[in-house]
Amino acid sequence: MSNLKDKVILITGASRGIGADMAISLAAQGAKVIINYSNSGDEAEKVSAQIETNGGTAVPIKANVSKEDEVENLFDQSIQQFGRIDVLINNAGVMTTKLLKDHTEADFDKHFDINVKGTFFTLKQAATKLADNGIIINFSSSTTRTMFPGYAIYSATKAAVEQMTKVFAKEIGRNISVNAIAPGPTKTELFLNGKSEEVLARLAASNAFNRIAEPQDITKIILFLASDDSKWLSGQVIAANGAMV
DSSP states (O other): OOOOTTOEEEETTOSSHHHHHHHHHHHHTTOEEEEEESSOHHHHHHHHHHHHHTTOEEEEEEOOTTSHHHHHHHHHHHHHHHSOOOEEEEOOOOOOOOOGGGOOHHHHHHHIIIIIIHHHHHHHHHHHHSOTTOEEEEEOOTHHHHOOTTOHHHHHHHHHHHHHHHHHHHHOOTTOEEEEEEEOSBOSHHHHTTOOHHHHHHHHTTSTTSSOBOHHHHHHHHHHHTSGGGTTOOSOEEEESTTOO
């Protein structure tokens, strides 16, 4: 694996779950990590403190990715802090599971504001502010392929992310690669919330390994995608779901 030492990596939604796990693991490989958060400032500070205690470099920066001016400020603060951004990881997201008929307009707007506009705004900034030879990793979801009931709105947002990924990979230039990762069920607060043991057991049985992924399973793939060894991959959606689909 290529050395991640001194790469400057901006991770949106990095205060908990997979985002926090990625931040800690990337910093352990020598990367300088920007921990973006919106409301969970205490958690972001804890992740940053853990990284610093372990000898790494991290800085938490608040920004709501659904607000274009805040995303612009996030990029500018990151560059002011470290001089550049080498890798952008679009991890921030929301997920509410309901039948489509039960979703409200507010539900719809919240999902598209954060999951789609959040990615759109960061990609716009990356077009001119990400370093040459940089790397962009967007988060999609395997729900775009599983067609699970209750995931219509969430899956629609992730389908939009996948299309932006594929097109933007051909637009951005400057030797920047753009890919998306599409995890399956993963043990995060976002995913586990509201699911019964019966549902979780059924989901675990739906892949080839008979378990639900740990955050570290996804992070290990991110460690590769964030490295220069991944550079010939671009415009791809990597399904990380243990042969679920």
